[in-house]
Amino acid sequence: xxxxxxxxxxxxxxxxxxxxxxxxxxxxxxxxxxxxxxxxxxxxxxxxxxxxxxxxxxxxxxxxxxxxxxxxxxxxxxxxxxxxxxxxxxxxxxxxxxxxxxxxxxxxxxxxxxxxxxxxxxxxxxxxxxxxxxxxxxxxxxxxxxxxxxxxxxxxxxxxxxxxxxxxxxxxxxxxxxxxxxxxxxxxxxxxxxxxxxxxxxxxxxxxxxxxxxxxxxxxxxxxxxxxxxxxxxxxxxxxxxxxxxxxxxxxxxxxxxxxxxxxxxxxxxxxxxxxxxxxxxxxxxxxxxxxxxxxxxxxxxxxxxxxxxxxxxxxxxxxxxxxxxxxxxxxxxxxxxxxxxxxxxxxxxxxxxxxxxxxxxxxxxxxxxxxxxxxxxxxxxxxxxxxxxxxxxxxxxxxxxxxxxxxxxxxxxxxxxxxxxxxxxxxxxxxxx
Amino acid sequence: xxxxxxxxxxxxxxxxxxxxxxxxxxxxxxxxxxxxxxxxxxxxxxxxxxxxxxxxxxxxxxxxxxxxxxxx
Numbered sequence: 001x002x003x004x005x006x007x008x009x010x011x012x013x014x015x016x017x018x019x020x021x022x023x024x025x026x027x028x029x030x031x032x033x034x035x036x037x038x039x040x041x042x043x044x045x046x047x048x049x050x051x052x053x054x055x056x057x058x059x060x061x062x063x064x065x066x067x068x069x070x071x072x073x074x075x076x077x078x079x080x081x082x083x084x085x086x087x088x089x090x091x092x093x094x095x096x097x098x099x100x101x102x103x104x105x106x107x108x109x110x111x112x113x114x115x116x117x118x119x120x121x122x123x124x125x126x127x128x129x130x131x132x133x134x135x136x137x138x139x140x141x142x143x144x145x146x147x148x149x150x151x152x153x154x155x156x157x158x159x160x161x162x163x164x165x166x167x168x169x170x171x172x173x174x175x176x177x178x179x180x181x182x183x184x185x186x187x188x189x190x191x192x193x194x195x196x197x198x199x200x201x202x203x204x205x206x207x208x209x210x211x212x213x214x215x216x217x218x219x220x221x222x223x224x225x226x227x228x229x230x231x232x233x234x235x236x237x238x239x240x241x242x243x244x245x246x247x248x249x250x251x252x253x254x255x256x257x258x259x260x261x262x263x264x265x266x267x268x269x270x271x272x273x274x275x276x277x278x279x280x281x282x283x284x285x286x287x288x289x290x291x292x293x294x295x296x297x298x299x300x301x302x303x304x305x306x307x308x309x310x311x312x313x314x315x316x317x318x319x320x321x322x323x324x325x326x327x328x329x330x331x332x333x334x335x336x337x338x339x340x341x342x343x344x345x346x347x348x349x350x351x352x353x354x355x356x357x358x359x360x361x362x363x364x365x366x367x368x369x370x371x372x373x374x375x376x377x378x379x380x381x382x383x384x385x386x387x388x389x390x391x392x393x394x395x396x397x398x399x400x401x402x403x404x405x406x407x408x409x410x411x412x413x414x415x416x417x418x419x420x421x422x423x424x425x426x427x428x429x430x431x432x433x434x
Numbered sequence: 435x436x437x438x439x440x441x442x443x444x445x446x447x448x449x450x451x452x453x454x455x456x457x458x459x460x461x462x463x464x465x466x467x468x469x470x471x472x473x474x475x476x477x478x479x480x481x482x483x484x485x486x487x488x489x490x491x492x493x494x495x496x497x498x499x500x501x502x503x504x505x506x
Contacts, residue, residue: 288458289440321441321459359444 002188003074003234004093006181010100013050013142021175026097028142033168037144042160045147049386051103053138055126058379060387060405061105061145062122062418063161064245065136065254068097070173071238078173079166079239081220090234095176101139101256102172104165106146107388108157110246113398117211121392122248123379123405124418130379134419135426136256143386144168154246155212161245165255187234187268192276197310199275201233201263202300202333204285204326206318213244215252215318218282228283228300230307233264236280250415251345251373253317253423262426263313263343278307285316285325297328305336315343317423319415323358334363341366345421348372350412370422371429377417379409436487436498438462438480446495452487454480454498476502 008021015030030048037046051057069078074092077084103124110119124136131137146164148157207214207223214222218231219240231240241258267277283300287293304312312333316326323344330340346356346369356369382405391402394409394416403409414420422429436452439445440462445453456462457476464477483500490496 288460290442324441324444359441359447 001090001232001234002186002190003090003237005185005187005237006072006093006095006176007098007183007185008095008176008179008181009098010140013100013140015048015050019171019175021097021179026100026172026175028172033171036167036171037146037164040160040163042149042152042156043146043164044149045145046164047145049143049145051126051141051143051386053126053131053140056128056383057126058130058382058385058405059103059105059124059126059141059143060122060385060389060392061107062103062124062248062387063106064104064165064243065101065256065418066104066165066169067101067256067259068169068173069239069259070095070170070177072177076238078170079242081240082162082217082242083166083170086219089238089240090232094238095173095181097173097176099140101136101141102165102169103136103141103143104146104161104245105143105387106148106157106161108148108152108161108246110154110157112154112211114396117208117247118396119247120249120396121394121411121416122418123392123409123416125379125382128380129377130417133377133414134417135422136419142168142172145386145388147388153212158213158244158246162242165245166239166242187237189232189271189277189279191272193272196272196274196276198278198308199267199311199313200278200281200304200307200309201267202228202281202283202304202312202314202329204283204314204316204318204322204329206286206316206320206322207284208286211244213246215244216282217242223282223284225287226284227296228281228303230303231280231282233261233268233277233280236261236264241282248418250417250420251317251319251423254418257424257426262424263315267313275311278309281307283325283329286318286320286322287325290324293325293328296325297332300329301332301336301338304333304338309333309338311339311341313343314340315424320358327359327361327364331361331363340364341368343368343370343425345370345373345423347374349374350376368425369431370425370427373414373421375414377411377414377420379411381406381408436484438484442497446497450495451492452490452496452498454484454487455500456480476500
């Protein structure tokens with residue numbers, strides 16, 4: 001399975017009256033795009049705005065972030081099973097608009113009012129401390145501002161937002177059809193060097209089997225009480241993994257992150273040079289019994305062994321007890337002679353002196369921290385607010401007070417910023433010991 | 435004191451003295467998927483195990499297992 005990813009960098013977005021791309025400038029026919037989105041009766045209002053890095057802009061009501069892509073050769077189309085039929089992807093040629101993202105924002109009050117499924121403040125600042133902690137703060141963002149029809153069930157709201165953002169993302173990428181890319185990168189697992197060790201990426205996925213969308217979907221199908229399954233990294237590049245688009249929680253990756261999976265991309269960069277990348281094991285975590293956690297751990301390790309792994313990069317998404325499954329996975333791999341490294345964010349409390357991890361096993365000897373999720377962040381007042389909400393809930397319990405989005409904000413955890421938790425080590429954090 | 439926990443290895447790791455193995459995270463003291471009379475026996479067994487645990491002399495984190503098979 002060989003995929004050529006053709007890159008068309010975007011440094012400027014102009015809202016004009018046609019769709020076109022020329023030397024880094026993307027022109028978007030905002031009126032036509034909004035009209036297209038309004039064909040869905042579940043969407044009653046659609047607007048488009050642009051936010052640049054460095055602007056004193058705060059975006060509110062964010063539900064997902066996605067990179068514009070379109071397939072020009074090979075079977076299937078981007079976002080299979082969501083935008084189009086379930087057809088195999090990962091082969092041929094895919095065009096991408098790099099350096100930019102479509103940020104889907106929507107006004108919608110979900111039926112889930114508490115717990116991990118509840119929607120969050122979901123803001124992104126394009127300047128200052130907020131931009132610095134989020135991987136999306138350095139992108140040129142095309143913001144879709146949606147208002148949904150009243151009384152929509154959560155699943156319908158999710159489907160409406162997701163269809164809108166993915167349609168927009170594909171439509172934008174279509175401006176590159178027939179154009180010469182700035183760069184083409186080839187992704188092919190088959191080109192191996194037999195003298196190098198084989199490495200598998202084990203991606204722990206907290207999924208909530210009881211929710212209308214579990215949080216991680218493969219070809220549009222929510223992963224629920226599944227055991228580990230194999231995914232080709234090229235499938236990620238073509239948008240085969242998608243997310244719940246109603247919550248906006250900073251410690252869950254967005255669609256953009258699956259398309260640009262930092263660890264999968266880095267393993268690919270070293271493929272055939274330092275190691276042989278053997279693919280991705282999607283491992284469902286957050287089983288509700290210890291027995292379940294042990295079984296999923298052994299099953300994921302078994303899959304890695306079957307793929308010929310000498311080593312495994314283990315990472316996860318989510319929070320809470322799902323981390324036990326992740327630690328048991330490290331142990332199960334080491335017991336099979338697979339060397340492991342864990343990539344995870346840590347807790348540690350606001351001063352960094354609390355326990356950084358919920359649970360550990362002695363086999364977890366190599367751990368890479370992607371930073372603390374618990375540090376406070378002070379966000380100064382913006383000059384402009386983009387998005388469906390002028391007021392936001394900083395805390396998400398039922399009846400929590402509203403705070404003006406146009407004022408300064410204090411967050412006691414980074415997961416309140418979209419992209420605020422660096423799940424897979426995309427950002428260049430450094431660490432200092434005192 | 436005793437703790438009834440489905441995540442008993444975590445309780446062990448933080449040094450809880452008496453730990454009773456629970457059924458699952460959302461339902462530590464029972465299993466609503468069982469017929470109600472079986473669930474009632476299970477719930478009773480877990481609570482009785484916890485009461486026994488409280489009386490036991492322990493020197494380190496100690497696990498107590500409810501006899502779950504006896505209730506089915």
